[in-house]
Amino acid sequence: MPATSRRQRPARRWSRTAVVAALVGATLGLTPLATAATDTGSTSTQNEAGHRISAERQSLDVMPTVTSKDGLFPETKADMEPVEGALARTEGVFEFGANGVADATQYLYSLDFDHPNKKAVPTTKGGPATVSITPLTPGPHTLFVRIQDAEGNVGPMYLYRFYVKSPGVPDKPGDLNGDGHPDLFAIDGTGNLGLHAGTGGGRVDSMVPLSAGGGWNDALLTHRGDWTGDYYEDLVARRSDGKLWLFPNNGLGEFSEDTRQEVYFFPDPVTGTVIDPSTIKQIVSLGDINPNSSEPSHPDFVAVIGDQLWYLPGSFYGSIDGGYVIGSSGWGDMQLASPGDVDGDGFTDLIARDTSTGQLWVYHGKSAGHSDGDTDPASLGADANRTAYATDWTTTARPLFTASGDSDGDGVPDLWTTTSNTTAGLEFVPGRRTGLVGPPTVVGTGGWQAIELIS
Ligand SMILES: [Ca+2]
Numbered sequence: 509m510p511a512t513s514r515r516q517r518p519a520r521r522w523s524r525t526a527v528v529a530a531l532v533g534a535t536l537g538l539t540p541l542a543t544a545a546t547d548t549g550s551t552s553t554q555n556e557a558g559h560r561i562s563a564e565r566q567s568l569d570v571m572p573t574v575t576s577k578d579g580l581f582p583e584t585k586a587d588m589e590p591v592e593g594a595l596a597r598t599e600g601v602f603e604f605g606a607n608g609v610a611d612a613t614q615y616l617y618s619l620d621f622d623h624p625n626k627k628a629v630p631t632t633k634g635g636p637a638t639v640s641i642t643p644l645t646p647g648p649h650t651l652f653v654r655i656q657d658a659e660g661n662v663g664p665m666y667l668y669r670f671y672v673k674s675p676g677v678p679d680k681p682g683d684l685n686g687d688g689h690p691d692l693f694a695i696d697g698t699g700n701l702g703l704h705a706g707t708g709g710g711r712v713d714s715m716v717p718l719s720a721g722g723g724w725n726d727a728l729l730t731h732r733g734d735w736t737g738d739y740y741e742d743l744v745a746r747r748s749d750g751k752l753w754l755f756p757n758n759g760l761g762e763f764s765e766d767t768r769q770e771v772y773f774f775p776d777p778v779t780g781t782v783i784d785p786s787t788i789k790q791i792v793s794l795g796d797i798n799p800n801s802s803e804p805s806h807p808d809f810v811a812v813i814g815d816q817l818w819y820l821p822g823s824f825y826g827s828i829d830g831g832y833v834i835g836s837s838g839w840g841d842m843q844l845a846s847p848g849d850v851d852g853d854g855f856t857d858l859i860a861r862d863t864s865t866g867q868l869w870v871y872h873g874k875s876a877g878h879s880d881g882d883t884d885p886a887s888l889g890a891d892a893n894r895t896a897y898a899t900d901w902t903t904t905a906r907p908l909f910t911a912s913g914d915s916d917g918d919g920v921p922d923l924w925t926t927t928s929n930t931t932a933g934l935e936f937v938p939g940r941r942t943g944l945v946g947p948p949t950v951v952g953t954g955g956w957q958a959i960e961l962i963s
Pocket residue numbers: 682683684685686687688689690691705706
């Protein structure tokens with residue numbers, strides 16, 4: 509598929525994940541109302557007056573009033589320039605009024621879906637009702653609202669259009685839900701994917717399921733950087749089908765099979781060969797290591813293929829330009845983690861564990877020699893650039909590890925690792941600018957021995 513068609517926004521269809529969305533929303537203290545909205549892509553039958561549609565058999569022809577009660581998401585009427593409201597992921601309270609319909613018993617409403625399927629019941633018949641809605645994506649949204657009376661008649665829909673402000677800056681590395689704390693994915697023993705939301709100080713909340721019915725066994729996961737242009741960090745996964753997938757983040761760290769995109773590998777411009785993602789043994793996203801202010805940001809990747817380390821430069825929305833080898837041998841036993849900039853020199857670094865020895869290394873990225881601060885990809889595969897970061901991190905002592913982003917807020921990226929100690933299931937390991945990692949602290953106890961992967 510050509511790159512241009514991949515740049516289109518995926519349709520918002522969260523029906524399959526509505527239950528999960530509700531779970532996550534509850535965990536975050538958000539109402540699930542907005543996340544449960546479903547966009548079918550169908551067209552409303554609005555007439556020239558702007559708001560009235562031909563509804564089912566009805567004797568009620570009054571539309572409700574709709575106001576943004578807290579003023580966060582003001583209405584943009586048909587003949588107006590867009591009025592920008594609050595930031596995406598901000599909860600807004602909307603009030604529906606009966607507009608004189610004395611026996612209005614409830615309001616039917618939905619966000620970005622022209623078949624209102626949620627109910628708001630006023631405390632007194634004919635009175636107003638309020639709902640809380642958290643729009644997740646920047647840009648235009650439409651709230652569809654209609655009145656239902658005591659006889660069950662439904663009135664015409666009011667279309668309340670409003671605009672949501674873009675954050676304008678990416679979320680912090682590792683943060684999947686925008687609260688500033690890096691978050692942790694885990695795949696459990698049943699092959700299901702879940703999210704442990706970070707709570708600060710290296711700690712994580714209990715797991716919220718992101719899948720049911722398995723299917724994530726043997727997956728490779730990585731997340732660092734935004735590949736879809738909405739400033740939300742996305743999930744990239746190599747699944748057991750051998751393909752590499754981009755899962756766009758909806759802003760709360762939720763992902764849908766419906767919106768995933770298969771990552772497209774451009775052929776090598778010289779040899780014409782194309783990387784087969786099924787041959788990838790390890791992959792981590794580095795974030796954008798060659799930012800260019802005149803181009804959108806794309807995360808770049810490194811991967812272990814065979815005994816080599818490859819650099820895979822990210823390109824437009826879910827595509828990878830011709831990759832090349834940056835470590836010619838000795839990488840087959842390495843497990844990778846992407847910390848960002850460990851040593852604070854401004855260039856992206858790489859962490860690798862030699863599973864044959866339990867040695868943990870930092871490969872210190874070097875300048876590519878450009879004024880714009882690019883990291884030289886080749887420097888990440890050069891043994892001359894590595895320093896010891898931990899010893900005795902055998903796969904028995906510490907079965908799984910990942911770089912978390914800066915979880916304790918000291919500005920240095922940190923690590924999480926599972927342990928063989930059943931009373932110390934997950935440990936937080938503070939990163940250090942120089943020398944070895946800091947002393948671990950236990951942040952999770954039960955259940956971590958059954959986890960197959962963390963990211
Ligand atoms: Ca977070």
